[in-house]
Structure formats: C-alpha cells, structure tokens
Amino acid sequence: MTPRLALILIATTTILLGGIPADFSVAQAQEPRSRGPVHTEPPTDDPSYLLLGEFAGPITIGENEYETIGLQIRPLGRGEFEALAFRGGLPGQQKHRPEASKMVGVLSDGFLVLSGGPWAIFAEPDHALIISRTGERLGRLERIVRKSPTLGAKPPAEATVLFDGSGTDQFNNGSMTDDGLLIEGATIKPMFQDFDLHVEFRLPYMPQARDQGRGNSGVYLQSRYECQILDSFGELPTFNGAGSLYRYRAPDLNMSFPPLAWQTYDIRFTAPRWDADGNKIRNARITAWLNGVVVQDDVELENKTGAGQAEEPNLLPTKLQNHSDPVRFRNIWVIDRGLTPATEFPVEGNGEVEPAVKPTEPAEKPEAAEAAEEAKPADDTEPAEETPADAEAETAPTEDAS
Incomplete structure (x- = not known):
C-alpha cells in the first residue's frame, strides 16, 4: 500500500x-x-x-x-x-x-x-x-495571501515617528538587525497618557514550539497593560493568545496571519484618571485592531494585566516585550491625543514600507527611455470583447477537471 x-x-x-x-x-x-x-x-x-x-x-x-x-x-x-x-x-x-x-x-x-x-x-x-x-x-x-489594510500606514503629520529603520534614538535598549528592523526588548523613551499607536511586527516560524513559547512578545502599554503578540495562527481565539489582553480578556476574533508575514497592531489607549489624593476615579480603556480588524472594542481595564507594573498616577514607558523569541518590528509611530484629539485612526496603508534612506537612482539613459516609450501599448487599443463563457465563469464557481 x-x-x-x-x-x-x-x-x-x-x-x-x-x-x-x-x-x-x-x-x-x-x-x-x-x-x-x-x-x-x-x-x-x-x-x-x-x-x-x-x-x-x-x-x-x-x-x-x-x-x-x-x-x-x-x-x-x-x-x-x-x-x-x-x-x-x-x-x-x-x-x-x-x-x-x-x-x-x-x-x-x-x-x-x-x-x-x-x-x-x-x-x-x-x-x-x-x-x-x-x-x-x-x-x-x-x-x-492576505495583508493587513493598515500595513505600511504612513504617520500623519502630527504623529511622532518612533521607528522607521533609520535608528533607535526613540528607544532605550533599542537595537536593530542588519536589514534595519527593530529587535524585541526595546522601551519607548517618550511617555504618553492617551495615545494611538501603530506597530508592525513579524513572528518567527517555530513549528515545534507550543502555546506561549511560539513567537511570543507583546506591547506593554505604560508598562502595565499588555496587548499580546503570539503565533496563534490556525487556532480559535484563546484567553492568552494573539490579540488578547494578557491574563485579562480573550480577543473577540483571532485575526492572526501566518508567521513570517508582516502583521499590524493599531492600539487606541486611554489612561486611567486619578484624584488629588491618588485614588483612581476612572479605569483605563483599550481598543485594539489586529491586522485591521477590531479584536478588543473599547474594553475597560479594572487593573493592570498579567505581570504589568502596578497602576499609579505617574506615567511609565511603553515596551516591546522580550520573551526570548526573535520578533521583529518596523514602522512604529504614535499620536498623542492630548495634543491632537481629533485625528482619524487607524490609518489605511498601502502594504509597503518605504526604506528609511532611499538609494540614489542613476539617471535613465536616453536610449533606454526611448526604447521603453516605444514598448508602451497604443492608447487606442480596444479591450477584448467579453464572451458569454467569460461572463458565466465570473458568476458561477467551477471545478478543475484534474
């Protein structure tokens, strides 16, 4: 057999x-x-x-x-x-x-x-x-092969660019790969209260690893609230899986893409509020989009998540967690809503990220430009007429005879 x-x-x-x-x-x-x-x-x-x-x-x-x-x-x-x-x-x-x-x-x-x-x-x-x-x-x-609709989103004019591949000046413990990607474990230097954050990340392919050992990282908002990053592709939504608020709430939908594909997190965070005596009078709130789809919808957080630091009135930095897996990041920017409260978010992308430093392109030789112009199709070329068979193929599913 x-x-x-x-x-x-x-x-x-x-x-x-x-x-x-x-x-x-x-x-x-x-x-x-x-x-x-x-x-x-x-x-x-x-x-x-x-x-x-x-x-x-x-x-x-x-x-x-x-x-x-x-x-x-x-x-x-x-x-x-x-x-x-x-x-x-x-x-x-x-x-x-x-x-x-x-x-x-x-x-x-x-x-x-x-x-x-x-x-x-x-x-x-x-x-x-x-x-x-x-x-x-x-x-x-x-x-x-799907791409996130916010992949390659360009930062609005009022945004602060945190990482574009040109350096790690906006981070503590920041380091880059030879091809200009940010390595996990970096801490964002500027601190924000209410903000919108765009992050693009790529997970390693680790087929034999399981659960929390499979492409693990996270976005630790104010070092207190973790939006989980994990290779959860091909799984149902899980409590500590991708898109979850770690140890707090499962995602509404598992929008994970396969490992080694670029993915996006778009996070709208509103910090808790405190009175003059240090008593919390309003909880933090989070809306998170994983690959362009809402997975946490204006969720109220009664406390920190997981191993986050204790809630207090003071601001703390946001971190990209190091969980010993080689997770890579690019195109990171933030909008401080205290300065620009009416900005549209998330921002639609084009699927591509421009290099931080564009190489200088040599001028095109005249003969090459002339040859390219001659190769263009004539403007008066008429499109092929659609046949009834073509129209039927567009509306009815077909099966391969093989």
Whole structure:
C-alpha cells in the first residue's frame, strides 16, 4: 500500500467514524518536546512550511448551491499538522462564521490529508481539494495571501515617528538587525497618557514550539497593560493568545496571519484618571485592531494585566516585550491625543514600507527611455470583447477537471 493510499484510508475511516473530538489536538496527544527550530526567514529545507497558510473557495452544498470555505493550515513539526475549516470564509471576511471544524493530518511526499471534519481535505502548496464521505469532489480552495489594510500606514503629520529603520534614538535598549528592523526588548523613551499607536511586527516560524513559547512578545502599554503578540495562527481565539489582553480578556476574533508575514497592531489607549489624593476615579480603556480588524472594542481595564507594573498616577514607558523569541518590528509611530484629539485612526496603508534612506537612482539613459516609450501599448487599443463563457465563469464557481 502506498503512503498516499494509506492516508486516504485513514481520512475516510475517521470521517465515517464521526470525526475527532472538538478538543482533540495533535500537540496534546504528543510527548513533551523541545521548542525545535526557529526560522526568521522562510526555510528551504522544511517541506511542511510550503503548506502553511490560508486557503479559500466555494464548495457544492446542493444543486446549484455553493458555500465559501476558509481553511487555515499550520505545521506542528515532524510532518504533523492541525487545521481549522470555517464556513462562510476566513476570520475577518464578511460572511465568516466563528464555529470551526478542527482537523489533523500528516504529510507524505509533499501531500497532506486532513481529516476530522464533515469531509476530507487533500492539500498541496497551491490549493486544497474537499472530498465528501462518498468520495465526491465538492470543491477546490485556492491559496490566498492576505495583508493587513493598515500595513505600511504612513504617520500623519502630527504623529511622532518612533521607528522607521533609520535608528533607535526613540528607544532605550533599542537595537536593530542588519536589514534595519527593530529587535524585541526595546522601551519607548517618550511617555504618553492617551495615545494611538501603530506597530508592525513579524513572528518567527517555530513549528515545534507550543502555546506561549511560539513567537511570543507583546506591547506593554505604560508598562502595565499588555496587548499580546503570539503565533496563534490556525487556532480559535484563546484567553492568552494573539490579540488578547494578557491574563485579562480573550480577543473577540483571532485575526492572526501566518508567521513570517508582516502583521499590524493599531492600539487606541486611554489612561486611567486619578484624584488629588491618588485614588483612581476612572479605569483605563483599550481598543485594539489586529491586522485591521477590531479584536478588543473599547474594553475597560479594572487593573493592570498579567505581570504589568502596578497602576499609579505617574506615567511609565511603553515596551516591546522580550520573551526570548526573535520578533521583529518596523514602522512604529504614535499620536498623542492630548495634543491632537481629533485625528482619524487607524490609518489605511498601502502594504509597503518605504526604506528609511532611499538609494540614489542613476539617471535613465536616453536610449533606454526611448526604447521603453516605444514598448508602451497604443492608447487606442480596444479591450477584448467579453464572451458569454467569460461572463458565466465570473458568476458561477467551477471545478478543475484534474
């Protein structure tokens, strides 16, 4: 029996037996293991990495009826995987439904079979096929790569730029990588009371690590209130997961992107208020957007979170936590709302961050410019006429015959 056939039989048997328990986890079923490899760049020797990510597409649910399925696949190391399948689309998409089918699988020869849901999923790096209990192909999901709508957001004129890759003057304990990224563990020098903060971060790929040991950092507002940074991709919202207020409140939605992708935190913080005797008369409040989606909506904080410092009337600096994982940061800026109370926030980005120092570009040679001009299409070129088949393809989902 070939490995591929064995995986198909395992997947089919699991489906027929009613799937796996909702709380089952490959990670929970294993013996404790080390944190394993830590990658700050895409690995070239890990075939499981090629399957990490998000997939989406329509499946057949009846005659001429279709439903969008969103799929998140995360490697656990040593060829093992977990995945979440969502009806209606991925987290953050308009018709997303938060209930998920938890699935598990094993890699064999670059091919992954996931089982545990109402169907089996056969995943490859660029797509995933969904197969029913009777072996019928229901649909094909395509790999998608999402970007935060605030990625690359430029600081407004009234903002204070804290980090743009040109130096760490605005930080204590600040250090940079050779390619101009801020290393975890830096403390912001300026102190603010009420502020809006934009931070972009990138998590390492640590497939064998688990829970709080998997790409951990955090934004410690005033050194007291932690907005959690963690590799929680492919998990349901958890109490101490990404987007949570650490040890205080789970996120409304898990908007984590895969590790090694650039992600964004946009945080609106309002400090507590005190009377002349040092008594607190109003609690702190936080609204947080993870990758452009609200995950904490004007939440009132009755006290500090986790290991934060005690609440007092004095200001303390905001920190980017060092939890021993190589988390990298860029494009950090803050708006002091005490000075500019009516600023729009978050700010829409363009997905790219300009380098701090632009290299000087050589002037284009005249002959090169002339050749480029000749290569441009004529302005009077008419677009190709749309055929009925083209129009139908835009409105009805199709399936690959392969």
